[in-house]
Amino acid sequence: xxxxxxxxxxxxxxxxxxxxxxxxxxxxxxxxxxxxxxxxxxxxxxxxxxxxxxxxxxxxxxxxxxxxxxxxxxxxxxxxxxxxxxxxxxxxxxxxxxxxxxxxxxxxxxxxxxxxxxxxxxxxxxxxxxxxxxxxxxxxxxxxxxxxxxxxxxxxxxxxxxxxxxxxxxxxxxxxxx
Amino acid sequence: xxxxxxxxxxxxxxxxxxxxxxxxxxxxxxxxxxxxxxxxxxxxxxxxxxxxxxxxxxxxxxxxxxxxxxxxxxxxxxxxxxxxxxxxxxxxxxxxxxxxxxxxxxxxxxxxxxxxxxxxxxxxxxxxxxxxxxxxxxxxxxxxxxxxxxxxxxxxxxxxxxxxxxxxxxxxxxxxxx
Numbered sequence: 246x247x248x249x250x251x252x253x254x255x256x257x258x259x260x261x262x263x264x265x266x267x268x269x270x271x272x273x274x275x276x277x278x279x280x281x282x283x284x285x286x287x288x289x290x291x292x293x294x295x296x297x298x299x300x301x302x303x304x305x306x307x308x309x310x311x312x313x314x315x316x317x318x319x320x321x322x323x324x325x326x327x328x329x330x331x332x333x334x335x336x337x338x339x340x341x342x343x344x345x346x347x348x349x350x351x352x353x354x355x356x357x358x359x360x361x362x363x364x365x366x367x368x369x370x371x372x373x374x375x376x377x378x379x380x381x382x383x384x385x386x387x388x389x390x391x392x393x394x395x396x397x398x399x400x401x402x403x404x405x406x407x408x409x410x411x412x413x414x415x416x417x418x419x420x421x422x423x
Numbered sequence: 424x425x426x427x428x429x430x431x432x433x434x435x436x437x438x439x440x441x442x443x444x445x446x447x448x449x450x451x452x453x454x455x456x457x458x459x460x461x462x463x464x465x466x467x468x469x470x471x472x473x474x475x476x477x478x479x480x481x482x483x484x485x486x487x488x489x490x491x492x493x494x495x496x497x498x499x500x501x502x503x504x505x506x507x508x509x510x511x512x513x514x515x516x517x518x519x520x521x522x523x524x525x526x527x528x529x530x531x532x533x534x535x536x537x538x539x540x541x542x543x544x545x546x547x548x549x550x551x552x553x554x555x556x557x558x559x560x561x562x563x564x565x566x567x568x569x570x571x572x573x574x575x576x577x578x579x580x581x582x583x584x585x586x587x588x589x590x591x592x593x594x595x596x597x598x599x600x601x
Binding site for chain 1: 556561592596598601
């Protein structure tokens with residue numbers, strides 16, 4: 246493959262394919278170079294290290310977040326938005342882990358943040374509370390995605406597909422009430 | 424060290440020391456055997472594999488959860504309980520990861536589950552809602568512990584020590600209201 250194809254976009258597409266197909270642990274610069282039909286040395290001219298590759302991948306992931314406007318009322322729109330984000334991230338199991346491990350802000354995540362905060366404000370939260378609720382909902386969502394432990398299933402309430410929706414609704418209802 | 428000292432309690436104590444001091448990645452049967460002044464072969468007579476070692480460690484961790492009854496009202500008691508659980512797990516950074524990765528129920532976690540569900544019921548939730556809220560609060564707590572990403576800090580509401588308390592209060596208030 247000619248060196249001209251080593252654009253950031255081509256590199257991140259190849260990295261995403263490796264992460265989706267083989268898992269994040271397999272994602273090395275060497276493996277991505279092989280995917281692109283080139284050698285590690287060529288790739289190192291474009292990417293400093295694995296950390297930068299993960300950053301590019303996280304930034305690319307953030308460009309694809311769904312921005313939904315569906316729902317019968319403001320609270321329902323918030324619930325559907327977070328449900329859609331859950332499904333999007335669940336389709337890329339490496340996503341939640343690199344978001345949680347990433348201690349940097351991603352420029353491409355700004356539209357989703359603003360969309361979500363606006364939705365929370367429309368549901369009755371003042372601006373600062375909306376931003377705090379936005380952060381709390383991320384903790385909740387990442388907990389859902391990263392946690393395999395079946396809490397509470399021995400106590401008569403088995404987890405199901407409505408768990409996250411319910412918790413988002415509770416959290417936002419409580420934030421609007423206090 | 425004589426073989427008589429290789430009780431399950433001694434093994435799990437040594438494993439906990441290794442995990443606290445060196446991190447979970449360093450926790451191997453070989454490393455624990457060295458900590459106990461014995462060889463891996465001796466340890467394998469008591470522990471089948473690393474998975475069993477992690478299970479023992481998770482079970483041991485669960486015996487130590489704080490059960491608090493402090494607080495000025497039922498909701499405040501719930502908030503303080505989860506705050507205490509956060510602090511307990513934050514002191515053992517490997518804890519949240521092995522809980523989240525563990526797809527088994529731990530017998531020693533039953534007291535904490537019952538205590539927390541009782542507290543939620545006292546705060547006005549019916550039994551099934553209390554169990555569901557218990558699971559949602561675990562997702563929230565694990566999200567807090569596993570997530571290093573500073574969501575919302577660019578939007579004027581920097582995270583602080585009150586984030587979890589606030590989110591717990593919102594979630595329980597909303598669960599009681601719906």
